[in-house]
Amino acid sequence: MQNTLLKEIFLSLSAVLLGFILLNAQAQAQTNRVAIVIDDMGYRYTDKHALTLPGAITYAFLPHTTYGKKLAKQANNDDHDVLIHIPMEAENRKKLGPGALTSNMNEDAIKKSLTASFAEIPFAIGINNHMGSYLTQLYQPMAWTMDFLKQHQLLFLDSKTSSRSKAEQAAIDYGVPVHSRHVFLDNELTDKYISQQFEQLINLSQKHQMAIAIAHPHPETIAALNKLIPTLKFHGIELVSLSSLYPAPHDNNLILSSD
Structure with a gap:
């Protein structure tokens, strides 16, 4: 009887140990x-x-810029995800560059503009908004934008320049893969500020299993990120391409005509 009891205890402990091993493997x-x-x-x-x-x-x-097409090709050749950073109308009505979308454009004008932008960088996997604090609050132009993206199997990243953005809801309504930016890393170009924002990015990733940051090609930002990115591994965090955070693969070889 004692042997039977010991055997049952051993089996119970083995089951508990196996459970811990499986949970640890799942966490990893x-x-x-x-x-x-x-x-x-x-x-x-x-x-x-x-x-x-x-x-x-x-x-x-940014579309139709002096070095955009050349540098985008280089990034794509190096297996980086490429987005088109579409200028969108801001609340302060700040001057927009080429390829911009504004509130006075109809559906045809918006889609023609997006078509021209993708004709220049056809391997882009989707778009995110440059500025856009006004336009992203308007559902209709966002719906036209999402209809275009859906037709061409492209994704959307809301830069979230407005807390009242309707872009994500429009994307959901049209079945466009969508995420929103969580952290801006370099609103201030100091090493201290960028480091604090990077720490916030780490905390959000640990809390939600993923997080998205936006930064800019300032020399101060590049210098800071060269130091900070290697520290991610010490926090058990992987730096991944944006597309890997989306639920489905995307066609990176889309070719659109500007006709």
Whole structure:
């Protein structure tokens, strides 16, 4: 009888140990992840330095800029995710660059503009908004934008320049894969500020298993990120391409005509 009792205790302990092993394996499989998107690429020759950042950085290029097409090709050839950083109307009515979407454009004008932007960078996997604090609050232009993205199997990242943005809801309504930015890393170009924002990114990733940051190709930002990105592994966090945070694969070889 004693042997039977000991056997039952052993089996129970073995089951508990196996449970711990399985839970640990599951926790390790669910690695916390972050994506870092470098916006505003393409205007300056020095933007090329951002392409040297370590790891799976995602790059967002402004359409029809002096260096955008060339640098976007380089990023794509190096297996980085590429977005088109579409200028959108801001509340302060700040001047927009080429390829911009505004509230006075109808559906046809919005879709023609997006088509022209993708004709220049056809391998882009989707878009995020440059400025857009006004336009993203308007459901109708966002719906037209999402209809275009849905037709061409593209994704959307809401830069979240307005807390009242309707872009994410429009994306959901039209079945477009969507996420929103969680952290801006370099609203202030000091090492202290960028480090604090990076710490916030780490905390959000650990809390929610993923987080998305946006930064810009400033020399101060590049210098800070070169130091900070390697520290992610010490927190058990993986730097991943933006597309890997979305639920489905996307066609990176889409070719659109500007006709």
